[in-house]
Amino acid sequence: MEDNRSNTPSISPAAIVVAAVFIIVSAIGINWFTSFVPVVLPDQASAESKSVDELFYILVIIGGVVFFLIQGMLLISVIFFRARGDDRSDGPTYHGNPLLELIWTIIPSLVVVFLAVVSFNVWSQNSEPKAAVNMINGEEIAIKVTGARYAWTHTYETGRLDPDGDPIVINSGDALHTYIGQNVDLELRTQDVIHSYWVPAMRVKQDLLPGNPAAGGRPTEIRFTPIRVEGAQYPAEYPIVCAELCGDGHGRMRGTVVVYEDEQQFLEQFYDPAIHAILNPPADPVLRGEIVIQEYVCHSCHVLDSLGWTSRTGPSLNGIADRAGERVPGQSAEEYIVTSVWDAAAFLVPGYAEQMAQFGPDQPDTYQMDAEQLYSIVAYLCTQGEQSDCDLENSTTAIPEAIKTVFGLEVDITFGQGDGEATDAEV
Template identity: 40%
Template sequence: MDLSSKSGGGRTGYNPVLIILGTVVVLVGGYLISLLSPSLFPLAASAEAGPIDQLFRVMLFLGGVVFVLVEGLIILSIVRFRARKGEAGDGANFNGNVTLEVIWTAIPAVVVVFITLYSYQVWVDIQAPKDDELVIETEGLRFVWSFSYTDPLNRLAEADTQNFTDSVLHTYVGRPVRLKMETRDVNHAFWVPTMRIKQDLLAGRQTEVAFTPTEAGRYRIVCTELCGGGHGAMYSYIQVYATEQEWMERFIDVRVERILNPPTDPLTVGFNLLNENAYPCSGCHVLESVNWAGVTGPTLNGIGDTAARRASANGLGGAEEYIAQAIRHPNAYIVPGYNSGVMPQFGAEQDEPDAVDGAYYVYMSDDSLTAIVTYLCLQTATGESACGDEAAIRAAVEAQ
């Protein structure tokens, strides 16, 4: 391990063979780190994952080289310059080495400029407009995501509406997607690890993110900007269908049909709204009959029975009144053990400003609420509705 060989006059020269050997060890070490750590990356489900992961590998290589170099020199120094038996004094004192300082400034400067140019180019390529993009207006609000769709076949022209929203992002393999994102309240950040995309939503302006799914499946969307008490609950999913046809049949057609020929039976309507995540409840509540698994709020399994108990304990007319109030005015009664201000307010006015009674506002018509209450009233141990008849439920909704 003798790196230096004394030459005349007390100067210290270094053995070139050992320096070359050290360089090889450092480069191979960096390469191994860049080769092995990507096994920790999540599944890659978009076209953008290729260039992003490559950028990561390059940075892991550079970081790996620095890591092996620094750790190697520390270990070398511990061994080579340790205090030998009988040595009690301080070691020799060195300071100032212009050559070394120039090298350790110049190399990192070049590396940093290289990473800047390289990553900027990757970003520009990803954000560049592509042919035939599926543009989806995206809204973030405390603590939910909302995506807005138009019918590609323009069948909605005859109905009163142009588009419809969903709390899940539905798309399909191979179609470039561009999200135009706005926030209704504070800053949020849209992150989909499997798609390798991440973009802030900034108050007062529109931001965009683009990606092209390559693998069918259901992927998690996460908010990564601490946006308040329910931030941890602010997640949703991207549902990627295998083909455009499947996307049309299983999502667009179903929703368009429902707008054009709405079912009239409130129970069916309520089940459809909840089962298809027309509103963002599934991120926060468990309800087995529609496959919800959120744990931020109380479970809604058996909510008919719970509501009947809470209604009589709180002097409300009946279970229907309790459930309607819990959705229209979530802060009017707080379930013990939970915090106020977490559940958004599902209000009756379409363009209500934010922060009505301390919660955040999502529009829900009286018809939708009546249907949802009807469905939730049936979540009882016996399977019998805990509420009154249709007229009683509608009256409870309208009284809110």
């Protein structure tokens, strides 16, 4: 039977139009895609970022070539080899083509092997342990990150002791402070579900994995070395993002990497003042409370204008002192706030679920809070309102009494020589 389908391409004007549209749309698409480069690939702020970007470009180019090759051949087939008129007959039969099949098996295999080798190289280079990590004043220290729904907490184990012999640990909340050239090596732990610590500008991302808390959890590590970015103002700031959907507050689970120009600027503007503030806590419990409350994850669930908090999982703490006296009959404002922080479930604010984290002396890691810390947090919250229900004149006795009444604990209120101004750099 005569095969009436032509195997010789014939170019119709319509075919030329379709091909032209394909080329124009592809060109616009590529142009549109490259406009996202600054969003997808922000400033290269770490030593690791260059090789990661190179790998990314290799992947995009190979992927792009394959995409256009396949789409182009599809288009050519549709245009030139389509059935014409009311031709319903079968096309010619082909019985394989060993050469073609060899080519399209060998080339993709080579490409995949090439990508595997290149990717493995980049990964192993970038995650390799470095010597001299987290160097501060010529010593290695431990920097730990805790992820908890929905906040990051960074702690610096300074390796120094305060006059009481307790280790000095700086808690810098959701900010990681580092400097150009410091080999950062973070130990990551989660207190609840899986989170992922992602710093796009550093091109690093690492999951935090739940593990047995009694066994110290299941730490993971992340490593990078900040480099100078042309034209940046120092200290420079880069976002930290949670890259693992972890609940309704996942989108708010953000932080900041603050990169100082050199170790000196880091010491002057962050490290030394932080240690100074720990060694000289403000005598005024309210000033102290303002510092202490920011060391906890409260900001990840509450609104509080005076500290710039905007999260809405829990009720707003604006004007909390004005309401605290009327919340629970028979409870003073101090007693109510004291109870709210350590035993939130004792009274649920109408409209809110039992979602507040548990804080207290026996809680793990970043939820651990002693009576002195509670005292200063309550002193601070007592000032949040126009006509505070708290006995502000006598807070040094009223709050410790409330803690005694509710939890039976004595508060040591003898601390503090400082003025709360954490600016003095001599330590």
